[in-house]
């Protein structure tokens with residue numbers, strides 16, 4: 001996946017976890033929690049969904065890397081290079 | 090194999106002999122065995138089943154839900170045990186981990202009321218209304234109130250500064266026993282904590298709980314658990330009642346499975362939703378733990394237990410509108426520990442109007458008090474019966490003040506005590522709300538002691554109640570899912 005696709009992948013996951021939140025306008029650099037209502041439980045769900053969809057393991061110590069969309073893309077890029085984007089069913 | 094003479098736990102009345110083998114249909118191996126069907130156990134099981142793992146839940150009682158339960162009595166009475174109210178967060182938690190068929194039934198309570206010698210009023214139980222009460226009724230400076238909220242919001246699990254809740258209150262509202270009562274009483278009832286517990290537990294719970302109202306589940310606990318079971322079945326989770334786990338088996342520092350009577354069911358991962366103390370003191374043989382860890386973990390203290398009085402009104406009987414949830418006390422001053430006094434002066438009433446179970450037209454009232462195991466544990470049978478009779482009488486008297494003809498409306502009266510809660514859940518000390526704060530650490534460290542063994546359930550004050558338990562189930566499910574994925578990765582041939 002490219003950086004853009006990873007951002008899309010994370011947005012897709014956020015959409016399934018927080019369907020009421022408007023994710024179209026999310027920017028890359030502000031913390032996700034400042035842009036939409038996401039709590040620490042939601043971050044766990046994002047991590048679990050990443051594992052399910054892409055087989056990527058994010059250790060607890062690295063959760064902080066996922067704070068922004070840019071952070072997600074940077075952190076996940078090496079893990080997801082060989083994966084295809086999975087679209088929401 | 091017939092076991093018709095064997096009476097399973099949860100049958101103190103001896104009326105329900107277990108016939109046949111409850112585990113007849115159980116497989117010999119699962120990815121995950123969950124011990125206990127409380128909201129933490131069920132939620133973990135559902136998430137893991139949905140993720141495609143093979144999961145089984147073993148519950149010693151014939152009913153499911155743990156403390157999230159109900160009972161029926163002749164005459165069409167249905168009583169809920171722990172459906173007094175929960176924070177709004179439960180709606181989102183249920184939507185994510187169970188789906189909208191459950192979350193759509195979660196609605197806000199319309200009336201919460203306080204009545205004690207220091208104040209009497211209704212509240213919406215929202216941040217705005219608490220501010221209004223503190224500023225306009227109690228005369229606190231709005232600056233102070235805002236600073237108090239801000240301090241609470243900033244608190245997080247990792248920076249416990251050792252302050253007690255009493256010290257926190259004294260800092261912001263010195264000498265204001267009435268303010269302390271408003272801020273503490275609902276939380277003491279919700280999780281058994283007292284003014285002596287760490288301020289951090291108060292801060293976390295307050296921010297979740299006393300901010301956007303109190304919520305309930307339309308249809309009652311029976312409907313909730315029935316729906317959860319249907320969802321579990323769709324997600325392929327095997328659920329067995331009347332299955333007492335006697336031991337969690339361990340081999341070479343790793344969990345191997347569970348033993349129910351003479352049968353062992355093997356599993357890579359075991360999630361214990363039994364109480365933390367029962368898990369480490371009864372279910373796992375002590376030699377599997379590090380001695381120092383076990384000794385320290387055993388020091389964990391428990392939250393209080395409860396007493397309840399259940400009052401069922403006859404068909405066609407009406408109740409005046411008072412509130413959904415009513416906090417009452419005749420004690421002149423507040424002191425959180427005294428909420429658990431034997432035959433004390435403080436109790437809550439939950440009024441279940443017909444809207445709770447639409448279509449039934451029935452009213453019930455459940456009164457709850459906090460209670461200490463030690464006051465009830467050693468009573469002789471006759472003293473126990475007398476103490477229960479007094480509890481019922483005191484409760485009716487307290488209710489008569491608000492509903493003068495209540496005695497003529499009630500056609501079923503019954504009570505439960507710490508002994509009942511211990512009996513039905515096997516929780517040490519009949520603990521209604523798990524352990525004190527320190528227990529959270531031992532709960533989370535369990536897998537470092539025994540690979541593949543996790544604890545999930547009311548613990549540490551902050552992880553209790555319906556919401557805390559369900560969320561802890563989700564947290565544990567995430568850890569278990571990670572473990573299963575890494576076991577699979579280790580087993581896969583390297584490319």
Ligand SMILES: Cc1cc2nc3c(=O)[nH]c(=O)nc-3n(C[C@H](O)[C@H](O)[C@H](O)COP(=O)(O)OP(=O)(O)OC[C@H]3O[C@@H](n4cnc5c(N)ncnc54)[C@H](O)[C@@H]3O)c2cc1C
Nearest residue numbers: 125127128129149155156171173174334521546547554555
């Ligand atoms: C009187 C009362 C009122 C309450 N009111 C509210 C309220 O209004 N709102 C709220 O949010 N919370 C309330 N609570 C708290 C809330 O009910 C609990 O915190 C929550 O339901 C606990 O869930 P849990 O997952 O920790 O497990 P529990 O509900 O404690 O369940 C544990 C389960 O494990 C089973 N088990 C134990 N050992 C074994 C074994 N060896 N083998 C097989 N099964 C085993 C038990 O039988 C039980 O079913 C109340 C509690 C009480 C007692």
